[in-house]
Amino acid sequence: MSYRLLTNNFNMDNTQIAHLIHIQEASRQNKLVVFVGAGVSANSGIPTWNELIDSFKSELSDNQRNEKDDLKIAQLYKDSRGFKEYFEKIRKVLKDGKASFNPIHTAILELSPSHIITTNYDDLIEQSIKSNFKQYDIITKDSDLPYSRYPNKVVKMHGDFKTGNIVLAENDYYNYETSFPLIRSFVTSLFATHVVLFVGFSFADLNLKIILNEIKNILDNNMQRVYLLTDESIDKDLTCYYERKGINVVSISNPDDYITNYKIWLNESDLNKLKSQKGKTLYKQLKTIESLDRTSSEDLLKLVSSKLKKIEPELNVIGDGLRYLFPKDSFTIWNRYSEGLQLFSPYFDKLEKDLKTSSGKRKFVKLFPKQERVFLFQQAFVNQIYTLENIPIITSNNYDKILKSFDEVFYVDYFYSLDFGQLFNSIKTLRTIGLSYTKRDLFLPYILCRLGKYHEAYQQYELLLQKFWEQERYVLYYICLYNLYNIRHKITSESWHRDDIDANRIIEEIEQYDLEAILIKLPIDKEIKQILKDILTYRFFSQKAIDADELSRKIHQQRKHADKGGVSMNSNIYALTAKFYQVFNFCVSNCIEFNNSYFFSLAKDTAIGILNSHKTIENHYNEILCATKLNLLEWQHVFVLLFYLKTNELKELFNQYDVQEIQLSEEAIHKFETIIDNLHSYIFPNNRFQNPSFDIEVLSDIIGNIVLLLGCSSKTISNEIAEKLYCVILGIWRFPLCNIVQESLYLLIKRLPPSNQTAIKLLENCISTNRDKSIKIAQVLNEQFLHNNIKFDSISDIKILFDQTDGRLGLALYPSLPTQLQNQFVEYNQKHNRILLMYLIIVHHTKSAISDIKHFEELLKQPNFTQGLEKEQILRVCWFLSFFRKQEQYSNVYNIIDGYGKSFAQYEFYLNPIKYQDTASIKAEWLLKLEDSEIKKLLKNKKIQSIVKDHLLSKENDMATIKRFITLL
16 A cells, blocks of 8 residues: 655635534534535446436437426436336436445545435445444435434435435425435434535535525524535635525635645555546545644644643553554554564654754753653653653663652552552542542542452442543543443452342443443544544454463473573563553553453463563573573562462463472562561451451452462562461461462472461461361471471361361371370271271371271272272272281281282282283383382383383373383383
8 A cells, every 4th residue: 555745835724724623523523424425426437416317318308308407307207207117217327236435435434424414326335334344324214213223324315226215306305204204304403413514515416405405494593514525616705605505615626735734644546546536636625624633733742742641631541542642644663562662753763863962952852841851751651662763761760760750649559569558548538539530530449449349339430420421521431431341240249248239230230331332422532532442342452462372472482492402582571571561551550440351361371471481491592692581580570470360370370381480589579578568467466357348359369379479489588578478378267268378388388487386377277177278288387397396286176187188187297296196096097987098098107007807898898989080099009908918017907908909900910019920911000109129120021111111102191100111111
């Protein structure tokens, strides 16, 4: 696609400029109606009205050919030939079904008219609508109006070919009021409520005269402004004549002058599709109306700055929407990268050179006084544009200074540092201060959502909706609507444990809002409307998510490449992190809810990229160059893992990408310590979690992730802070969220052992709840108790060591139990354990006798194997029984063991693996229960070697099994 720009100067007609601006304003406010005449279709090769009438005349008698009344001529033809021949004649002359829409139709759609009215019968407008993916109802008859679906309509007021109800002959016009009463009323109402622009009509057009005369008679002086677009030059007298008839003439006889002066870009290929000069002129006129910008002669940065200032009270961060604020001709490409923005703009190339000279700097300072420069720096900061082209904006030298220049407290930050003390004080403040009708008013409901108080947030948003509308804060109004729509199902979750919330009514109420239709009608600038549209359609989120997925895959491939000794240097991880924060900062800074799958997909892909980059091997290309990787996880990386992944998701990623240990930066450690200290200060000494003033579940995955990340970190928090974290965990233990914390707690305890007193409390809590998830914790704490010579005696009933765990919990704690409890544990196992395998494991590890022979026999008859694991569990049982059969201590049950074991070849094998004769029946997995020395002896047998090799080729092996067999082979 090629473009052109004309250059020249001309004297502006302020009246015409005022007309164009008024039409633009009507378009922005969704108040523009475009009335399309035959002149538009003529550029697709469709004959005009006069040509159609002439074709009728050519087939009438000599007397009738001299008739001057066009409507009478059509009526005469219709009466003499009948409707069928008359209708087919019109279709043939006007090339029904044989023409395609032209660029003028598209240019009309680009004016974003709320409605299009046409007297044309063809379907060219419909073709253009379909091609440009617009949504308009097509109204060809009265009965279409009640069934319209969209807020925008194309009204074919004179019918169309498909319906066969065309208005052309004299009687058609006389009977119009009775034939099209609803369409007539609808069109009349538009003249009363909308600005109407006639396109493709001439001053002599009969339809124009009839329509305006009738409308004028009905509405008199109550019409909105009506404009007629023409390429004819008219004098003042003629202008006054048409104004008295209610027509404001938009005379752009030489549109090239406007295109030149206002630097309006034209699509050369579209222009070349139009063959007539009249068509080219009409296309240029429409592009002038669409693109006229009186500020285009301003300094580019000044222009963008003025637009940012206008919207800043309602939309603090523009993000990718910045591209809509730049004139289309001001940049060649739009590339937002991790550190800034690349445009290939001649303006910024020149600015870069100017700023290197003293005179250039003075000129810049004069053009942008201090207050404006501060604003520009702030906007660059919040929009993450640290470099613009090659011009550094945010540097290490001015970063702190710019940060301090913001005088507004951003209360949401208190949530992300888990500073609930400050957060709840802020909520009290926000409840008492009056409305500012800026984005600050959104802080309260936005924070309430962070705390899981969605119903209260809904009430706040409902209140703000009315206030924002009354004060014409339409962007804030729309953000409220969007947020309501995003939290509606969260209100349902909250209603499950609250009787005072009618969630169904609220959802039904919210879903009555048609966000797309409302956005179309909002009277806001089209650039801001486009930004909001990108949010509504998820384009803003989805594109980042797609980019993040691709970058994450590249980083994973880079890690694989490094595992094989390769070296890769790129900016993928920095670009990926930037993608996440571009979305996150945009949403949080503007208080926009982002509960959608695209955002969480973006967060997960960012997390995957961070973990893979961190675990990439640091291969060196030479003494200077090495592979790109994250040597340390900074807070910006940890933040993603901590706040936007569920703990189970994070654990899965650690397992999937083989992350055993992470290295945190000093900054990240400090942030962790601050967060834990804040949590501890809020909970203690009054233990506020007993009656929390917010949904405690919002903390579940955050605390779970804190425990997991610190449990895997080589460099971690101080012992003092660790004790505070353990106190926090003990404080939330009674809540369901402790389940999530428990699963990773053993990692933290291994890395940061708690005090003995805290360890005992943790274990007591483990035993009292969720004992099945406490076994690993018990194993780690048991080692600590043994090391410190502590006996754990906080067990009132030995049965709890078997409940939920079949004795596994008791076995983990056995070494640190007092002798009396050890004996009780062994005795309970002898008499009450109903799981054969666990019974044998406990007997083996405690070296206890099998004293209750009757119970032992019952277990062998009903072993209660786990469904799906019978094969593995039978193998283990056979090994244990063979072990006991070799011990004199168990001679009292030799006969019972032999009686059970003779049914299993595995048992016979384990009694004496070296002398086992039936080598063909041996399975490779049997060998794994043996010592390495025994396996080596067996592998001297070629048959057994072959069995093991076949096993290695199967898909049923874990990596540990493969390594062990390969080593022994």
